[in-house]
Amino acid sequence: MNTASTAISPGKRAIRETALADLDGLRRRHPGAFAKSAMRRAFMIGLPLVMVLLAFGAMVWLDFSLVRIWNGLHRLGQFAVLMIPPAPEGRFMAFSIALGETLAIAFLGTLTAAILAFPVAFLAAKNVIPNIFVHFGARRTFDVFRSVDTLIWALMWINVVGLGPFAGALAIACADFGAFGKLFSEAIEATDGKATEGIAASGGSKAHQVRFGLVPQVLPVIASQVLYFFESNVRSATIIGIVGAGGVGAYLTELIRVLELKQVAFLILMILVTVAVIDFISSKLRMAVIGKSKMV
Amino acid sequence: MATAIAKLPDHQAAALSRAYASSVAAKRMKTLAVLVVLAVLIFISGQMADIRPWKLITNIGNFGSFIGRTLPTLTFGNFFADMKAWYWNFGDWFQLLVETILIAYLGTFIGGILAFCLCFFASANLVRNKTTRFVARRFLEFCRTVPDIVFALIFVIAFGLGPMAGVLALTIHTVGALGKLFAEVVENIDMKPVEGLQATGASWLQTVRFGVLPQVSSGFASYALLRFEINVRGAGVMGFVGAGGIGQEFLIAIRNFYYTDVSAILLMIITTVILIDLGTEQVRHRLIGMERMR
Numbered sequence: 001m002n003t004a005s006t007a008i009s010p011g012k013r014a015i016r017e018t019a020l021a022d023l024d025g026l027r028r029r030h031p032g033a034f035a036k037s038a039m040r041r042a043f044m045i046g047l048p049l050v051m052v053l054l055a056f057g058a059m060v061w062l063d064f065s066l067v068r069i070w071n072g073l074h075r076l077g078q079f080a081v082l083m084i085p086p087a088p089e090g091r092f093m094a095f096s097i098a099l100g101e102t103l104a105i106a107f108l109g110t111l112t113a114a115i116l117a118f119p120v121a122f123l124a125a126k127n128v129i130p131n132i133f134v135h136f137g138a139r140r141t142f143d144v145f146r147s148v149d150t151l152i153w154a155l156m157w158i159n160v161v162g163l164g165p166f167a168g169a170l171a172i173a174c175a176d177f178g179a180f181g182k183l184f185s186e187a188i189e190a191t192d193g194k195a196t197e198g199i200a201a202s203g204g205s206k207a208h209q210v211r212f213g214l215v216p217q218v219l220p221v222i223a224s225q226v227l228y229f230f231e232s233n234v235r236s237a238t239i240i241g242i243v244g245a246g247g248v249g250a251y252l253t254e255l256i257r258v259l260e261l262k263q264v265a266f267l268i269l270m271i272l273v274t275v276a277v278i279d280f281i282s283s284k285l286r287m288a289v290i291g292k293s294k295m296v
Numbered sequence: 297m298a299t300a301i302a303k304l305p306d307h308q309a310a311a312l313s314r315a316y317a318s319s320v321a322a323k324r325m326k327t328l329a330v331l332v333v334l335a336v337l338i339f340i341s342g343q344m345a346d347i348r349p350w351k352l353i354t355n356i357g358n359f360g361s362f363i364g365r366t367l368p369t370l371t372f373g374n375f376f377a378d379m380k381a382w383y384w385n386f387g388d389w390f391q392l393l394v395e396t397i398l399i400a401y402l403g404t405f406i407g408g409i410l411a412f413c414l415c416f417f418a419s420a421n422l423v424r425n426k427t428t429r430f431v432a433r434r435f436l437e438f439c440r441t442v443p444d445i446v447f448a449l450i451f452v453i454a455f456g457l458g459p460m461a462g463v464l465a466l467t468i469h470t471v472g473a474l475g476k477l478f479a480e481v482v483e484n485i486d487m488k489p490v491e492g493l494q495a496t497g498a499s500w501l502q503t504v505r506f507g508v509l510p511q512v513s514s515g516f517a518s519y520a521l522l523r524f525e526i527n528v529r530g531a532g533v534m535g536f537v538g539a540g541g542i543g544q545e546f547l548i549a550i551r552n553f554y555y556t557d558v559s560a561i562l563l564m565i566i567t568t569v570i571l572i573d574l575g576t577e578q579v580r581h582r583l584i585g586m587e588r589m590r
Contacts, residue, residue: 055405058398062459062540072455079454104341111338147569148562151445151533155550160359161352165345170352239443243536243547246345253537256449268442275441 079261086265095251095267099274101165102247105240106233109172114226117142117177121184122210127196128188138181145178150236154245165246172233172240183225184218191217223289227282234278238271366559383560389545393564395459396541397572399534400527402463407470408520411436414471415478416504421487436479439472444530448539459540466527466534474523481515482508514583521576521583528572532565 019026088095122128124138153171161167196213204212241249248271255264304312341347368382383389416422418432444465451461490507498506535543542561549557 051405055402058402061398062395062402062463064460064463068455068460072451072460075454076450079450101344101346104344107337107341108345108347111334143570143573144566147529147566147573149529149533151536152546152562152565155547156359156362159362159550160355161348166347166351169345169347235441235443239445242445242449252446253449256446256453259453268446272438272441 079259082259082261083265085262086269087262088266089260089263091251091263095248095270098241098248098251099270102237102241102249103234103274103278105165105168105172105245105247106230106237108169109237110176110226110230110233112169112173113176113180113229114222116173117180117184118222121181121188122214124181124185125188127191127193128210128214135185139185142178142181142185145174146182147178148175150175150240151243154240154243158243158245163244163246168237168240168245168247171245172236175236176229176233179229180225184222187218187221187225188214220289224286227286227289231275231279231282234275362555365555366562368556368559382556385557389542389561389564392535392542392545393568396531396534396543397528397568399459399462399466399541400524400531403466403470403531404520404524404527406463407467408474408516408523410467410471411474411478412516414475415482416508418475418479419482421483421485421490422500422504422508432475433479436472436475439468440476441472442469444469445533445537448534448537452538457538459534462531462534462539462541465539466530469530470523470527473526474519477519478512478516481512481519485511518580518583521580525569525573525576528569532569 120138120141124135124142126135129135150171153174154167157167157170157174161170191214195217196209199209199213237247237249238252239249241247241251242253244250248267252264252267255261255267303309368378370378370382414432414436417428418436420429423429423432447468448461448465451464455461455464485508489511490503493503493507531541531543532546533543535541535545536547538544542565546558546561546565548554549561
């Protein structure tokens with residue numbers, strides 16, 4: 001045997017020789033295996049090209065014009081000058097109350113959404129309810145709630161409870177119900193099944209399994225997500241007043257429309273500071289809840 | 297097989313059960329404290345936000361009848377004519393929907409490019425200069441903290457009504473949001489290729505191109521797609537302030553009580569958003585798969 005001289009066994013060598021002899025035929029019969037790198041290259045060049053062309057097409061469709069951009073930038077420059085110095089001009093108290101209202105809307109909206117989504121999320125989790133129709137239905141319900149923007153929800157709730165912050169809180173609750181449902185059910189599905197099995201083995205009922213096997217595992221994750229959404233909802237709640245659903249957005253719209261830019265700048269600064277403070281508090285709380293290693 | 301369980305003598309068992317009871321009690325106290333704090337916060341915010349649960353309960357019927365009135369009358373026998381009556385303005389709405397998607401696309405595209413250029417300056421592992429990093433980070437933070445619709449309000453006055461203001465507003469918000477995520481991706485890379493390139497005397501730009509870019513490109517693409525999804529939703533409401541897209545038409549329909557138009561437009565928005573969600577999810581899964589294979 002000459003296996004010592006070549007590492008390839010005679011069988012494999014025979015295969016290789018036949019393959020090399022039939023190279024043209026193979027190329028013809030399996031074009032995919034040979035053309036892959038060329039296709040990849042074409043993809044790498046073609047995709048950005050298509051994206052750029054699409055962008056230019058979009059600009060043409062949407063009436064972009066350099067003249068308008070130039071004039072607009074000029075006007076923005078004027079605005080920036082008019083914004084300095086930011087000053088409340090005697091409305092500091094009114095702004096503070098509106099900001100408080102904004103925080104209240106965000107807080108209540110997030111909390112309501114979380115409380116409503118928590119039980120429904122179990123229905124959408126495959127490892128709790130194996131029935132495909134139930135969790136498919138629950139998932140699609142969440143999708144529908146999620147895909148309607150907060151401002152659209154606000155417009156609809158205004159029809160029911162009238163103008164004001166209550167409609168805003170309900171709008172945030174609805175939009176976040178969908179988002180929470182999705183995230184919570186994913187968190188539930190990612191749990192370790194051993195704890196549940198252990199409880200089942202010691203004679204626990206289905207309810208016991210959920211209460212003592214699942215809930216302790218998902219609660220920290222859920223708490224962290226709720227805090228994170230509270231942060232982002234403070235931002236959403238600042239704009240919900242644009243359609244008349246309470247909070248600081250009403251002032252913002254009015255002041256921008258009448259070009260009271262000093263007050264606008266002051267109000268935006270107030271919002272930025274509030275958001276920064278809330279972010280700070282909530283990230284501290286999140287760290288306390290789940291520990292720094294698992295920060296999302 | 298029967299196994300005898302050893303039973304502790306009573307005095308020992310009592311001590312252990314006392315310890316257990318006290319630890320459970322401590323935990324319950326903590327939970328109770330959290331609940332009390334929550335209740336106080338709920339009460340205060342309820343007062344501030346002018347929450348009237350009774351009004352909701354008495355008016356919840358309105359919501360039902362509102363939804364009921366938005367539903368079109370579709371009969372089986374006359375289905376196509378009914379659909380046509382419901383979607384009487386389909387051509388215009390479809391055009392506005394395309395406009396909405398294009399606003400989102402352009403905002404994501406331009407914003408993504410700018411975020412790409414900025415993110416390297418905001419990452420601690422590539423830029424040693426603290427001032428540069430600080431300035432880049434605060435700039436990104438400003439861009440994402442001011443809501444896009446506020447930018448749209450200002451831009452509508454500066455650039456005039458129309459989709460251009462919407463695109464620019466989304467662009468600025470996207471720069472802020474993507475810049476931060478991109479910078480985080482860059483900070484999590486493996487530094488060995490970068491060090492190798494630096495050892496061969498490569499310039500900063502070459503280091504980024506050959507050391508960083510191959511590691512981050514799929515992560516960047518994935519985040520950009522996620523942002524596109526969010527921007528489609530955002531572009532849908534840009535019309536509320538006159539910044540283009542389908543929002544304007546929706547606002548008119550809901551303010552003037554054109555009930556069936558509301559449901560028609562809403563259904564179009566929801567379908568589009570869900571389709572785009574599903575599409576980008578597929579692509580993102582592939583991107584992540586590519587990442588794993590490498």
